[in-house]
Amino acid sequence: MKNFYVFILCLFASVAGFAQNAPFDNNVYKHExxxxxxxxxxxxxxxxxxxLGGRETVTLGFDDLSGASRTFNYTIQHCDANWNPSRLSPAEYLESFTDDRLNDYTYSSGTFQKYTHYEVKxxxxxxxxxxxxxxxxxVYEDGDPNNLILTRRLYVVxxxxxxxxxxxxxxxxxxRRTNQKVNFTIDYSGxxxxxxxxxxxxxxxxxxRIETGFMNNVPTYIRGTQLVYNDVNxxxxxxxxxxxxxxxxxxxxNSERISKIYKDTANTVMLLGDPNxxxxxxxxxxxxxxxFFILNQDGNDARRDADYAHxxxxxxxxxxxxxxAPYIVGQFNDYKIDDRSKLxxxxxxxxxxxxxxxxGVYDYQYIWVNKATNKPDDTILEGNYFETENEYQLLVYYRQTGSRYEQLVGYSxxxxxxx
Incomplete structure (x- = not known):
C-alpha cells in the first residue's frame, strides 16, 4: 500500500511538471x-x-561566481525524440529518487575571480x-523546480x-564543393x-548542434530488416x-592568437583581430x-585553480x-544567439x-544575423567547404506499438x- 501511494504522488508530480512550459534545451538561466x-x-x-544499465556515467560541472552559499538540486526527466515530455511518471523512468542535492563542491584557490565549482556524475x-x-x-535552486539554474540534454542508449x-x-x-552528405543504414532485426x-x-x-539536425521519419526504402536512408535530398x-x-x-x-595579457585586479586578454x-x-x-576544455598549465586542478579572464x-x-550584426558562438555558450553573444x-x-x-582551450565561430530577414547565417563570415572535418551524431529512436514513450536504441x- 505504501508503494502505491508513492507511485500516485510521483504520477501527480509528473503531471504537474508536464503542465509547466519547461524548456528542454541546453540552457543557462543565471548570469553568474x-x-x-x-x-x-x-x-x-x-x-x-x-x-543503459552499464557502468558509464556523464559528468556535469559548473562554476558559481556569486560567492553566496546556495542549495542546488537536480533531476532528470524523460523526453521523446523531439524533446517533448514523455507520458511517463518519474516512477516509471527512474529506479531510485526523483531528485537529489548537489553536495560535491569546492572553492576556488589562488584566483582573481572567486567561484564555487560544483560537480556530479x-x-x-x-x-x-x-x-x-x-x-x-x-539543476534548480532551493528545491524549487521552477527556479532553474541550468538544463542539459542527456542521451541514454x-x-x-x-x-x-x-x-x-x-x-x-x-x-559538391561545399556540402557533405551522410547516407546510412539501420538494421532493426533485434x-x-x-x-x-x-x-x-x-x-x-x-x-x-541541435539546430543543424535532420529528423528522418521515413526511410528511402526497406531491404528485409534494413532501413536505408540515401535519398538525394x-x-x-x-x-x-x-x-x-x-x-x-x-x-x-602569450600563446597563439593572443596579442596581450594584462593583470591587475582581474585578468584581461586581448586576442588578435579576426578576419572574414x-x-x-x-x-x-x-x-x-x-x-572547449577547461585547462590550467600553471596549477594542479583546473576545476578550482583555473582563473577567469575578460x-x-x-x-x-x-x-x-x-x-x-555578428554573434560569437561555440559549445561554451551553447551556440546561443542573444545579447550576450552579440558584437x-x-x-x-x-x-x-x-x-x-x-x-582553457576554446573553439568559436561568428554567425551573421541579417537585419532585414533576422535569419542567422554561419557561413557568410566563415566560409563553406566540403573538405572541412566534422563529427556527426546519429541517434535512432523506436516506439513500440502501444508504448507511451520512445526508446533510444542506437547511437553512432x-x-x-x-x-
Whole structure:
C-alpha cells in the first residue's frame, strides 16, 4: 500500500511538471553560472551519451561566481525524440529518487575571480535512469523546480540496432564543393517492429548542434530488416569551416592568437583581430569541432585553480550595423544567439565584444544575423567547404506499438576524417 501511494504522488508530480512550459534545451538561466561542462565521463567534452544499465556515467560541472552559499538540486526527466515530455511518471523512468542535492563542491584557490565549482556524475546511488531515451537534466535552486539554474540534454542508449554509414559529397552538383552528405543504414532485426515507416526514426546532427539536425521519419526504402536512408535530398549538410580557436592554458605568456595579457585586479586578454574567412578555397586548420576544455598549465586542478579572464574579441569585416550584426558562438555558450553573444560596432569600423571565460582551450565561430530577414547565417563570415572535418551524431529512436514513450536504441559517432 505504501508503494502505491508513492507511485500516485510521483504520477501527480509528473503531471504537474508536464503542465509547466519547461524548456528542454541546453540552457543557462543565471548570469553568474559559468563554464558548464557536460560529457561522457570517459572523455572531457565528449557527447553526453551513455549505455543503459552499464557502468558509464556523464559528468556535469559548473562554476558559481556569486560567492553566496546556495542549495542546488537536480533531476532528470524523460523526453521523446523531439524533446517533448514523455507520458511517463518519474516512477516509471527512474529506479531510485526523483531528485537529489548537489553536495560535491569546492572553492576556488589562488584566483582573481572567486567561484564555487560544483560537480556530479550520473547515474549515481540516488539518480538512476530505468529506460532508454532522451533525458533533460535540470539543476534548480532551493528545491524549487521552477527556479532553474541550468538544463542539459542527456542521451541514454539501450543498444538494439546496428548501423552503418558513409559520408560523401553532395548529390547536388551545385553543392559538391561545399556540402557533405551522410547516407546510412539501420538494421532493426533485434526489434519487434510492426511498421518500419512509423515505429523507427533517426536524428542526425553535425558537431552535436541541435539546430543543424535532420529528423528522418521515413526511410528511402526497406531491404528485409534494413532501413536505408540515401535519398538525394536528405541529410545533406553544409560542410562549413573549421572553427577559430584560442588557448589560455597559461596566463603567464602569450600563446597563439593572443596579442596581450594584462593583470591587475582581474585578468584581461586581448586576442588578435579576426578576419572574414569566407574565401574561395579551403585552408586546413586543426580544431576541436566547436568544443572547449577547461585547462590550467600553471596549477594542479583546473576545476578550482583555473582563473577567469575578460577575453576581448575583434572582428574586421566590411559590414555595417545597417546590414545586421555578428554573434560569437561555440559549445561554451551553447551556440546561443542573444545579447550576450552579440558584437558591438565601434567608430573605427570594427566589431568587438568581451566575454568572461575560464582558462582553457576554446573553439568559436561568428554567425551573421541579417537585419532585414533576422535569419542567422554561419557561413557568410566563415566560409563553406566540403573538405572541412566534422563529427556527426546519429541517434535512432523506436516506439513500440502501444508504448507511451520512445526508446533510444542506437547511437553512432561519425567523422569525415575517419571513414
Amino acid at each position: 553560472i559559468k563554464s558548464v561542462e557536460f560529457y561522457n565521463s570517459k572523455k572531457a567534452a565528449s557527447f553526453p551519451a551513455i549505455d 550520473i547515474p549515481n546511488r540516488n539518480i538512476i535512469p530505468k529506460v532508454s531515451g532522451n533525458y533533460i537534466l535540470k 539501450g543498444k538494439r540496432v546496428s548501423m552503418s554509414a558513409n559520408i560523401i559529397s553532395s548529390n547536388n552538383v551545385a553543392l 526489434l519487434a517492429v510492426q511498421n518500419p515507416n512509423t515505429d523507427i526514426r533517426a536524428f542526425l546532427m553535425q558537431n552535436a 536528405i541529410n545533406d549538410f553544409p560542410g562549413r569551416n573549421e572553427f577559430r580557436h584560442f588557448d589560455t592554458r597559461t596566463l603567464k605568456l 574567412r569566407n574565401l574561395p578555397n579551403y585552408t586546413l586548420l586543426y580544431d576541436i569541432d566547436g568544443k 577575453m576581448y574579441f575583434s572582428l574586421f569585416i566590411s559590414k555595417s550595423p545597417d546590414d545586421g 558591438t560596432f565601434d567608430s573605427r569600423g570594427r566589431w568587438y565584444t568581451d566575454l568572461l571565460l575560464k582558462q 559517432l561519425l567523422n569525415t576524417a575517419k571513414p
